[in-house]
Amino acid sequence: MSARRVDRDDIFIVGAARTEFGRFDGEDNDLAETAVRGALADCGLSWPDIEFAVGGTNGETKPDNLVSRLGLTGLPFVTVKNGCATGAVALMTARNGLIAEDLDIACVVGYDNHARGAFNVSPARYGLGDWYGSTGMMVTTSYFALKIARYLHEHGIDQRTLGYASAKAFAYSQQHPYAWRRKPVSVDEAMEADMINDPLTRFMFCSPDAGAVSLVLARGSRAYELCETPIRLASVALRGRRPGSFEVFSPWLSPGDRTSPSIDAAKAAFELAGITPAEVQVAQLQDTDSGAEVIHLGETGLVAHGAQEAAYRSGDFDIDGRLPLNTDGGLLANGEPVGASGLRQVHEIVRQLQGRADGQQVPGNPRIGFTHVYGAPGISACTVLINEGAQS
Amino acid sequence: MSIHASIEVVDATLFTSVDPVILAGSLCGACGAHVFPAMDSCPTCSSVEVTRVGLPTEGTVWSWTTQHFAPKPPFRTDEFAPFSIGYVDLGPVIVEGWLVGKTQWSIGERVNLVLAHAWTNEGTPVFTFGFEAVA
Numbered sequence: 001m002s003a004r005r006v007d008r009d010d011i012f013i014v015g016a017a018r019t020e021f022g023r024f025d026g027e028d029n030d031l032a033e034t035a036v037r038g039a040l041a042d043c044g045l046s047w048p049d050i051e052f053a054v055g056g057t058n059g060e061t062k063p064d065n066l067v068s069r070l071g072l073t074g075l076p077f078v079t080v081k082n083g084c085a086t087g088a089v090a091l092m093t094a095r096n097g098l099i100a101e102d103l104d105i106a107c108v109v110g111y112d113n114h115a116r117g118a119f120n121v122s123p124a125r126y127g128l129g130d131w132y133g134s135t136g137m138m139v140t141t142s143y144f145a146l147k148i149a150r151y152l153h154e155h156g157i158d159q160r161t162l163g164y165a166s167a168k169a170f171a172y173s174q175q176h177p178y179a180w181r182r183k184p185v186s187v188d189e190a191m192e193a194d195m196i197n198d199p200l201t202r203f204m205f206c207s208p209d210a211g212a213v214s215l216v217l218a219r220g221s222r223a224y225e226l227c228e229t230p231i232r233l234a235s236v237a238l239r240g241r242r243p244g245s246f247e248v249f250s251p252w253l254s255p256g257d258r259t260s261p262s263i264d265a266a267k268a269a270f271e272l273a274g275i276t277p278a279e280v281q282v283a284q285l286q287d288t289d290s291g292a293e294v295i296h297l298g299e300t301g302l303v304a305h306g307a308q309e310a311a312y313r314s315g316d317f318d319i320d321g322r323l324p325l326n327t328d329g330g331l332l333a334n335g336e337p338v339g340a341s342g343l344r345q346v347h348e349i350v351r352q353l354q355g356r357a358d359g360q361q362v363p364g365n366p367r368i369g370f371t372h373v374y375g376a377p378g379i380s381a382c383t384v385l386i387n388e389g390a391q392s
Numbered sequence: 393m394s395i396h397a398s399i400e401v402v403d404a405t406l407f408t409s410v411d412p413v414i415l416a417g418s419l420c421g422a423c424g425a426h427v428f429p430a431m432d433s434c435p436t437c438s439s440v441e442v443t444r445v446g447l448p449t450e451g452t453v454w455s456w457t458t459q460h461f462a463p464k465p466p467f468r469t470d471e472f473a474p475f476s477i478g479y480v481d482l483g484p485v486i487v488e489g490w491l492v493g494k495t496q497w498s499i500g501e502r503v504n505l506v507l508a509h510a511w512t513n514e515g516t517p518v519f520t521f522g523f524e525a526v527a
Contacts, residue, residue, distance in 0.1 A: 123466070129429065133466040135520045136459060137488060143478050145457035146488075150479075153455070153471035153499045197457045243425070243436045252417075252428040253454075253486040254436065255477060385411055 084375020087342020148291025173329025176359030209335030241378030
């Protein structure tokens with residue numbers, strides 16, 4: 001590997017830690033504190049070393065009040081709340097903070113502890129009339145179903161592809177110590193399970209749960225003093241929806257060409273990092289449901305639209321395949337603590353690129369990883385992560 | 393406008409007319425985009441030159457699903473049974489609504505707008521809009 005010269009404004013991940021995801025009886029702050037202390041220990045730092053912090057949650061607690069447990073050091077602590085994109089937005093905010101404020105060390109934490117069952121949301125929160133909720137349209141599972149039904153139709157993809165996506169997720173999670181659902185599910189079991197919203201069955205949805213993830217970032221050559229194998233955040237890009245996108249809680253859609261914030265965010269992240277989708281060696285995509293993974297493979301450019309079915313069948317996304325995908329079981333097996341989910345993706349990629357995966361390790365020393373989050377009300381954020389090898 | 397006082401609907405602002413049933417959208421005078429329900433500004437181009445218009449009442453199924461479990465409140469029903477929801481391509485705009493009369497659909501199927509019984513309020517039936525297959 002040819003060494004790359006470290007730039008002063010390069011941002012690296014030098015510490016990473018996560019909790020097990022699943023049901024949790026304690027306080028939200030217990031989860032968050034565990035993750036932060038884990039990430040600090042991972043790179044040999046303590047809280048007073050942190051110069052800038054960002055916390056994200058979709059719940060009721062205030063991340064910036066974590067200082068009451070971690071230490072009143074007086075540091076700036078920013079709170080973000082961007083739904084399913086919260087983790088990636090927190091990471092982007094920390095990166096921007098280090099560069100803009102001319103600082104060296106930042107900590108990012110994301111956490112949530114959701115009640116059981118699908119999210120219950122009020123129409124008014126999305127600017128919609130009460131009729132939208134009372135007539136049963138304000139249901140996230142029906143949105144996912146409507147979106148994948150159209151996508152399968154447009155691209156001539158067999159419904160069984162959804163079963164392959166589920167079976168893959170649970171094959172990975174069986175061997176991951178922090179995943180929530182670790183029981184294997186076969187393609188047939190996934191296809192024949194109770195139908196929730198045609199064409200999606202019970203084994204094709206993730207559920208809200210609890211968990212926390214924390215990362216420590218370092219700027220410039222400082223990263224190499226703190227970590228043997230720092231992982232460079234080569235890019236992070238956040239995009240919102242444009243006319244023609246198909247988002248949750250939409251009483252209408254534009255009939256023109258289809259667009260998507262995921263297409264725009266992925267394109268921007270690849271361009272900023274100076275790499276192409278074909279160069280990615282391990283990836284994380286938002287798989288809120290099996291259909292979302294299939295759609296996002298196409299929208300991010302990792303697989304051509306319509307080629308997903310063949311790729312699943314030929315094992316492309318398995319640990320020894322062309323593009324190991326959601327190697328910790330993704331959202332399907334980890335559930336979605338909204339604030340933590342995007343950082344879970346980054347945590348898994350960092351571990352894979354460092355050669356110390358918690359579950360199955362991608363063989364062959366992968367160098368380039370990619371993450372993608374997507375959620376309401378039509379936002380997506382993507383990152384490119386690179387192991388640059390030794391410092392020059 | 394012929395809102396019939398005798399027909400109770402989930403939200404009168406969704407309709408320009410209840411009998412015959414016609415949905416109220418808005419048309420942007422600047423870019424020509426249609427949206428539903430009617431809004432005071434255009435999300436496509438940001439213009440505020442929008443007017444309330446009746447939308448076409450016939451279209452084709454653009455996507456569909458059947459809801460097999462009862463949604464949480466605020467969903468309201470007299471007695472839950474699985475029901476279909478779809479997006480219907482009306483031409484200038486694709487509208488989300490109930491697909492009534494059956495629970496298995498095909499993309500591209502022709503449908504037209506109808507009133508559908510949503511729930512009963514102290515003995516009075518309350519209607520929403522839906523689409524049924526063209527016979």
